[in-house]
Amino acid sequence: MLKPGDAAPAFDLPCAFDDKLSHLSLSGIRSEMVVLFFYPRDFSFICPTEVIGFHKARAAFNAEHTSIVGVSVDDAESHRRWARELGSLGFPLLADAGGNLARKYGVFDDAEGTALRATFILDARRVVLYAVASPVNVGRSVSETLRVVRALRSGKLCPADWVPGADASPADPD
Secondary structure (H helix, E strand, O other), rough: OOOOOOEEOOOOOEEEOEEEEEEEEEOOOOOOOOEEEEOOOOOOOHHHHHHHHHOOHHHHHOOOOOOEEEEOOHHHHHHHHHHHHHHHOOEEEEHHHHHHHHHHHHOOOOOEEEEEEEEEEEEOOOEEEEEEEEOOOHHHHHHHHHHHHHHHOOOOOOOOOOOOOOOOOOOOOO
């Protein structure tokens, strides 16, 4: 799995966005940061809770100059149908047929033939700032991902459970 400091592998993949099929490249994303999250499959049990969570939080991510991009091994047409079923999504879903992108990021599960549940936060140079993976049976926390984006953007030392406005300086030992 890629770790902080690693260059994010480029991509140019089919995607579904705004009820249309198109392509998206990493170089075409203009935001300062990118949250790239991998999930196992469309039309599953846990994945829609995360995808809808990111959709509901998109304004907060936009305020942080951060784009959201979802990725699974499903094809773009499946993504489009699923997004319709979910009530539309405010970010693209990449079609990583065969799992090549998931392999480049080190998050492909060969036994299942799907991506792991993994999140990467990329900076403006598209270097990995943050990477985390969880078991497929445990959904990720969208609010924690947003908290980490805010902490990274603050440029400060941010202790556990830091939130914007909280003291981010080390405690005075005296």
